[in-house]
Amino acid sequence: MEIVAYGVLADEEPLLRKAFEEAFADRHELRCLGLFLDRDTVATALGYEVVLSCVNDTLDAEVLRALADGGTRMIAQRSTGYNNIDLDAAEKFGLTVARVSSYSxxxxxxxxxxxxxxxxxxxxxxxxxxxxxxxxxxxxxxxxxxxxxxxxxxxxxxxxxxxxxxxxxxxxxxxxxxxxxxxxxxxxxxxxxxxxxxxxxxxxxxxxxxxxxxxxxxxxxxxxxxxxxxxxxxxxxxxxxxxxxxxxxxxxxxxxxxxxxxxxxxxxxxxxxxxxxxxxxxxxxxxxxxxxxxxTSHQAYFTRDAVSQIARTTVSNVGDYVAARTGENTLVKPATT
The missing domain is CATH 3.40.50.720 (NAD(P)-binding Rossmann-like Domain)
Structure with missing residues (x-):
């Protein structure tokens, strides 16, 4: 399965890749992008079943529709907050959505x-x-x-x-x-x-x-x-x-x-x-x-401990999606459940 992550910071990428390697080995391909996901960049998500979003992405109804039309089925937000995601639209378009409910x-x-x-x-x-x-x-x-x-x-x-x-x-x-x-x-x-x-x-x-x-x-x-x-x-x-x-x-x-x-x-x-x-x-x-x-530029969460925990939880959320499971981090359940 191909997975794309948006808004990935330079110090975050090795921790995110490490978490994916430890959980999935080489079973899934992860692509990390520094750009944010919005109406102008959503075309880059074409063909990716899972999208890893960040808090500064714009996931409104238009973007979510384009994701769904392009083959995306799951969005894993790498943060606790999710006010940037239109959850009603996500459910309408059959997108599973999860977040990181807590970290350090x-x-x-x-x-x-x-x-x-x-x-x-x-x-x-x-x-x-x-x-x-x-x-x-x-x-x-x-x-x-x-x-x-x-x-x-x-x-x-x-x-x-x-x-x-x-x-x-x-x-x-x-x-x-x-x-x-x-x-x-x-x-x-x-x-x-x-x-x-x-x-x-x-x-x-x-x-x-x-x-x-x-x-x-x-x-x-x-x-x-x-x-x-x-x-x-x-x-x-x-x-x-x-x-x-x-x-x-x-x-x-x-x-x-x-x-x-x-x-x-x-x-x-x-x-x-x-x-x-x-x-x-x-x-x-x-x-x-x-x-x-x-x-300061939204860096309060930015410690090795917290970012590592966010990465591990994000990987766990992807694993739940693959296994058709839901948990406390699930915001929008899979359309099939």
Whole structure:
């Protein structure tokens, strides 16, 4: 069987190939492509029964129809999120869809803390200065995290790890989620209404999936509730934050720091080299002008441990498809079941 993978990163490919070799030996042929799957590139999937997609692919109804017409029968998404896939259309066209329901929560939680610490202690600004042999401390003052309040929005696996690290710093914990996590409560976390969390937290970190109910969860109203010197970190999905409202907040001189590993219009930008182009996205360009904002390119998950686990789970999902099995990772069941 021929399999094609889209959006494969240079550091990811050997781990993906290793997982396929260990599971299938040479029974299946894997082709890895760096380009993203969308309406312009879907023709390259012609004849491939299985497609391995990534979070920045565009799998709308038009693309899914073209995949099905070209002989594709299974899509294995190499991520937890799947808001880029039209599942109703996939079912209509008889496409099996699976995802990676979980991987190392430490990768994302630790990176969220890296962002928080970097903006709090002005690490990026300090590094730029010292590279120019400017060793002044003016404008680099941060705050002790000990004794401050961490607001964890979403207390699943990743949020719980983030909370444990916050507990290690000696922070007070506030949480908001549809279901309370006993592990977080054991750390002393108090579950409160979302509005109270935004109002009382010195650090707000987002760890919820992007759903219709969570789209622009951090909007103008939520930002207005936050303390002027609060820190906001988003390592989950870009659409959780209303970028226009965030820009207005920053223009007003509010928020001590913002760490963003995701951006709501990141598709077609993140994972690509845009250094020789004019940045057409004015909102992203504007975000970059604020010295208290740190933007990274959706790399929170990008550790050897997490990517290896994603690769192994993706291979397992392909194996389930070949054996006509379904499991917890299956989003759309095979048309024959």
């Amino acid at each position: 929560p430490h990768s994302v939680a630790e990176f969220a803390w890296a962002l928080a610490l970097a903006v709090n202690r002005r690490i990026v600004r300090a590094t730029h200065r010292t590279r120019d042999f400017d060793f002044r401390l003016d404008g680099l003052m941060g705050r002790d995290l000990h004794g401050l309040t961490a607001g964890v929005v979403g207390t699943g696996k990743i949020g719980a790890v983030f909370a444990r690290i916050a507990h290690g710093f000696g922070m007070r914990l506030l949480g908001w989620d549809v279901a309370e996590n006993p592990d977080c409560q054991a750390l002393g976390m108090e579950y409160v209404p979302r509005e109270r969390l935004f109002a009382e937290a010195d650090l707000v970190s987002l760890h919820v999936p992007l759903l219709p109910d969570t789209h622009h969860l951090v909007d103008a109203g939520a930002l207005a509730l936050m303390k002027d010197d609060a820190i906001l970190v988003n390592s989950s999905r870009g659409g959780l934050v209303d970028t226009d409202a965030l820009l207005e907040t920053l223009r007003a001189g509010r928020l001590s720091g913002v760490g963003l590993d995701v951006y709501e219009e990141e598709a077609g930008v993140f994972f690509l080299d845009k250094s020789l182009e004019v940045m057409a996205d004015e909102r992203l360009a504007r975000l970059m002008t604020f010295s208290n904002v740190l933007v």
